[in-house]
Amino acid sequence: MRTKRKATRTETKIHNKRLILKTIYDQRRISRADVARVTDLTPPTVSSIVAELLDDGLVEEVGQGPSKVGKPATLLSVADDSRHLIGVDLAESEFRGCVVNLRGQVRHRFSLPMNDRDGEAALALVYELIDELVACSDCTLLGIGIGTPGLMDARRGMVRRAVNLNWEDLPLRDLLEERYHLPVYIANDCQVAALGEYVFGNSGVGSNLIVVKVGRGVGAGIVLNGQLHYGDGSGAGEIGHVVVMEGGVHCRCGRFGCLETVASSSAIIGHARAIAQNNPNSSLHQYISSAADIDTNIVLQALEAGEEELHQVIQVVGRHLGMAVANLVGVLNIHQIMIAGSVTCFGQPLLSSIRQEMQQRALSALTAETQVDFSNLGLDIVNLGAASLVLSHELGLV
């Protein structure tokens, strides 16, 4: 009951329009009469707003459905491709962009390798990517959503600090809105991933959700009551840079022993390099002298070849992630926790290890009801989440 005043007439109108659009979106096919029943709005209000939505092209009539009385009712549906959205993932090795429709179906896809660009050069790459996406879109664009690593000021659309991009206090939203004359929404990539999973993932029906995204770094995104939890300083979910290992190795944030140093794809690759160095019998040993650097694919191949030491590495990394998950369970008691990011390629052995450690570390009354799974959105999770930011703010569909 923090509402300070009643709604004005214009607010009510916008609220009702969004309510009707969302009802049609959620129900997929529905008659005007059923919209009125579901929303409790009067049939004349529904008819007049639906007429506007038909005019806007956001909604279309899609045939006849059964009716309890009289002639068959006309069914309404959201025109999924009436608007497109751009979702961008400023991922660590490449910048990836998608053009998606209102259901998150990818219509165009484009990516550009980072090649260690940073500062102005990285910004130029963002422009190049979005220029391309705007050019190939053949529909009205609703807006641009961006998921970026680093600390954000989500309200002001500023990147406060993104270490690997060497950005500090970059007013990314303003720069992009000026260039593209479209609404732009920006948030941290892990937070955005959680929104993507919530809107387009397979994580069930609850209104709370945690996504732990584990690639070169680690971070979480938290959806509470259907809304992204940013935190007071937009930094919620920054679990990758909490120290978990006394006297641990150096982290790129400057500290020692952060979660990221023991539970990430970089940690796995680091262990694989050590095995290659120290164990002449390992299948990885060949990479020491060759030009190829060890990466996730090489680690996967060695695992498939039965490299025992590496299997143990996956167990250990899973345990560290399981400890982090146990912490999340203790703090938030959210039943649905999804793991996303490149480490999901290590499959069931990693997932089992995460689950087992979580169970050993937190109250069984809490963990018994907690589901830990891999997201099935794959590489698109941040793109879809970024598009969801637009869907949420512009149409109220999230």
Added chain:
Amino acid sequence: MRTKRKATRTETKIHNKRLILKTIYDQRRISRADVARVTDLTPPTVSSIVAELLDDGLVEEVGQGPSKVGKPATLLSVADDSRHLIGVDLAESEFRGCVVNLRGQVRHRFSLPMNDRDGEAALALVYELIDELVACSDCTLLGIGIGTPGLMDARRGMVRRAVNLNWEDLPLRDLLEERYHLPVYIANDCQVAALGEYVFGNSGVGSNLIVVKVGRGVGAGIVLNGQLHYGDGSGAGEIGHVVVMEGGVHCRCGRFGCLETVASSSAIIGHARAIAQNNPNSSLHQYISSAADIDTNIVLQALEAGEEELHQVIQVVGRHLGMAVANLVGVLNIHQIMIAGSVTCFGQPLLSSIRQEMQQRALSALTAETQVDFSNLGLDIVNLGAASLVLSHELGLV
């Protein structure tokens, strides 16, 4: 935009009544005209609802204030003692109850020692306590709020499991509602403490807040957007039973090395006992042979007497709490974190140690803006929080 339908007329009426009452409560003294301005409701609507509130006795006219036009305006105020609330803390050594008014001012106070009662005997003690509080109250009672240790089903008002009370699946709300014919609200004591701090504490103006309550056990309560976050299974904040110490000591939950075993008043007392045993030069050594068991007061005296080893114990406990706080900062990025419970008696040295460890463990961009302080609500924090549950549900004032 998860709203599924518009409000009915009755809901609007209740909403407007609560809105007006909350406006008068928040503004303390306000004219009808200003209520209309603040709430955006029409003057006739305000007048008619205020008449009801005057009839109910919840609001009173308290004199004249300046008016921009014409005659002076009559000022309205909430009648702070028009209703009383019962707030109960099922604390570990005694059950404590308060009768408070609508501003959280304690009008009556009563407590009963636990003497290790559990099961039915502990329930009888709850009845005895509330019987006494109901008997001494001389005002209309709005309801009863209970803060209890253990895992709750907040929606069903059930205590799922409270180890030290030996309660399992106890329908406490139903039992109390049947006995007292009053609305009853129950939640975990640490969650309730956070609500108490939010409503009646000194923790500033934000709408997010974490309370870490540290007594014999450890737990957190989380207020997000002005509302208590219970979690999907009502177990949010159960950080005391997350394992933080590999190969640690046995915890009453059955695990080893839970946060509670290293960061609680029991942990401090455990260390003090060890010092008493092992160090014949310690001022604590006398307690080995005497009948008196070492408790918080004896530890405090020894600290004041300059017992160096004990100072180090406080540092170490502070560091463990600092790690837990760093985790909370990483997960939630909430700027206001209050420490409550009996450990606050160890004062500045403990607080400094908590703050320092937090700063060393989490991103400085997040910790720099995080305030960690002791609550000043003292022993009443759970009672006031329990009363706030009633204030929130019955009058919408929270």
